Amino acid sequence: MKPSRPLPLHQIAAFDAAARHRSFSVAARELNVQQPAVSRQVALLEDWVGVRLFLRTKPRLTLTPAGESLAAAIGEGMLAIRNGLDALSARKRQDVVVVNVALGFASLYLLPRMGEFQVQHPDIQVEFLTRDQNMDFDPARCDIAVVFGETGLSGRECRRIFDEELVPVCVPNFLSGGPLTLEALAQSRLLHMSNPNHASDWSRYFRGTGLTVPEPKPMDRLYSYMVLLRAIQNGTGIGLGWRHMVDDMIEAGTLVVACERVIRTKRGYHCCLMPSADHKPEARVFFDWLSQGDGC
Structure with a gap:
């Protein structure tokens, strides 16, 4: 069987940008290259497929029927690639326990103790989102929130770490x-x-x-x-x-x-389980460990 030719990825990228914008100049700005480079790459792709893809009309380029067909196929392919990357990214995020915490607490209390946690649970990854001057946090962006006050967060399972x-x-x-x-x-x-x-x-x-x-x-x-x-x-x-x-x-x-x-x-530091932790067993493990306070 005759081996297939490798895909001209640079040329496909230039064509995709030009097809979306109907302009070599705008495509060049998106790709951070000069306009002649985009025009040349599209010309090379036309030679590769053996058909014209654009009519060089003004003020905007016009796709030929072949160009329309290729643009639609590339769009579907890009969407599939993007979905695949998003799925991988989401899977990676599911494996990480995200903890929202003040910088001082993270630096002075958590980090010196994290070595012990990692020895006990080497397969659990923990990421800290620290806050300092901005005391607000988005509960959707963390699995565990460490908060300071007389109580933890209302409506969530919370435990005091220390007084x-x-x-x-x-x-x-x-x-x-x-x-x-x-x-x-x-x-x-x-x-x-x-x-x-x-x-x-x-x-x-x-x-x-x-x-x-x-x-x-x-x-x-x-x-x-x-x-x-x-x-x-x-x-x-x-x-x-x-x-x-x-x-x-x-x-x-x-x-x-x-x-x-x-x-x-009467105040203290509290660890609170956030909604995203409900289906993440690793978050519960970290929560249990952290809530042991000085014994953790």
Whole structure:
């Protein structure tokens, strides 16, 4: 049997673009080439099939009957290819557990523990969609959402990962001696978060002590916790850390507790199963693991 000739894919692409736009110039812009290159490729394709595909009319090209037939066949083929690629992409997404989470929680709590999860479940792939200044998320784009507050998301199965425990931290050389008294802490340079969830954290920390916190300077208000943490690490001032998220740094000695008072609030981090997880067993496995909290 005589082998079939390989398809002239570059020429087919040029013809497809020109047929859709009825213009060599517009096709050239789509393909990011010069107009003569498209015209030449179409001419080569016409030689290959042995028939004319276009009438070079103005202001727009006109397809010949043969050109119309070929354009329809290519359109059907492109649609089949696109459907195949979409199916492969969807299959890949079904194999990945997508977790929507704040950047600070992902960096300070999840990532240091992911090695253990991967050892326990080497076949489960997890992808993090992080949010920081944009606190909104599309539930359709994730299988599990990690949210902060007194409760999880209404109407979804949620479990608390850990409670919020506020502890003041700084770099070791920021303190001249040991931990500060509450009175000395209140007069220190305190770094604040302007994020609505945490803008009142220092007031919450000092509540019931009879002490008030001076209004911070604009430069001491930071939106992102990761930026706040960097400012603390640079020795700029004292910031509030969350137990479970700064414990490793305290243990390593890169941060120290600035005051012994630790406040546990009614808030915490919750993991929530989203609708797309209902038919994804891998998401349930990750959910169960994450909701073990410090034991995970």
